[in-house]
Amino acid sequence: MTTQHADQQAATGAASKGQVGSDPANATHPVPMVAFERAGKRYGPTGEGGFTAVDSVDLIVGRGAITGIIGRSGAGKSTLIRMVNGLETVTSGKVLVDGVDVGGLGEAALRSLRRQIGMIFQHFNLLSSRTAFDNVALPLEIAGVEKKAIRDKVGPLLDLVGLGDKAGSYPSELSGGQKQRIGIARALATDPKLLLSDEATSALDPETTQSILELLKRINAELGLTILLITHEMDVVKTIASHVAVIDAGRIVESGRTFDVYTNPRHETTRTLLASALKLPQWLRPVVKPQPSAGDKVLVRLVFFGDTAFRPLTGRLVAELGSDVNILAGAIEEISGEPFGSLVVSYSAEPDVVARADRFYTETGLVTEVLGYVA
Ligand SMILES: Nc1ncnc2c1ncn2[C@@H]1O[C@H](COP(=O)(O)OP(=O)(O)OP(=O)(O)O)[C@@H](O)[C@H]1O
Ligand SMILES: [Mg+2]
16 A cells, blocks of 8 residues: 555544544444343353353444454354354343344244344355355245245345356355355345354455455445454454454453554453564565574564554654664555554664663554564
């Protein structure tokens, strides 16, 4: 992205901030689509021997928004999202979908609710014996929709996901990205008001991931569909989610607007996930060492939030460390449409230089990460 582009983004971002109406989750649609109210899930026996996978979660998923839930493996993400459509029972508290308590529904009512909630999966879960068309048609067949109506529905859905020409292909004849597009078309077949995504891009390469995220973004915008997605990748959240919640050991440790959580991460888990999302430039990777040898330089990534902070702070750092500092890479990226800058610098690993740098970071509140050492 060019700097000019970033400036424009900054300007529009700044203009929309503070206008309550610009926030889909809070203002335009005050009714939440999903509300977790001290919702919990305990596997196994009650009392001793059981395992609490989701622990007293309070969370609102705004109508019309794309909300991401991020956490490490085993944090409870799949359990949490499956509580929304009743694939997992809620063992304490409540989960409300559009005001309806999922735990209180009988079988027929739960089936009807599930038609209003689409879901997509990491491994697509397509039926290998059915063509793309027939996979998308499946939920409609189950709902008892007649053949002609199914044909009228499935064709446009395949077009929507860009696979109008693959109706007769079997899953084994499709790429991962194409399979996920079929999964998305199938999830949309019953005109749901909510789409759940469980790691839908985790099995895909980065480029295909981007194209699937673009599709989800477009569906959200064009159909006004609320999307709740879980992921272990900050990049996914950063690209499409306006709101994010961070889950750790079954508890939501931090939540809010994606930009706010990224720019001011308060919890250790968030900081760790954030750091792992900030990858090293390609050319630097082979030369970075985990431990310093005598005379090596320390390699540090600085994260500047907001475009305005970028240049003045860079200048001040150079002034602070004098000729000791080298700027090796820099970029302005976006978090759900708003810019932030990141800079990779190296400087002497001598204790006095490191101490001066650390003082500067403390004073300015810069987020920093030691990436390793270079000769
Ligand atoms: N049926 C079950 N019985 C007992 N424990 C379970 C069951 N399902 C999940 N768990 C445990 O609950 C915790 C949360 O699991 P969950 O699948 O929700 O995590 P996750 O965040 O989706 O992980 P991943 O990123 O690896 O998919 C894990 O410790 C897991 O071992
Ligand atoms: Mg999972």
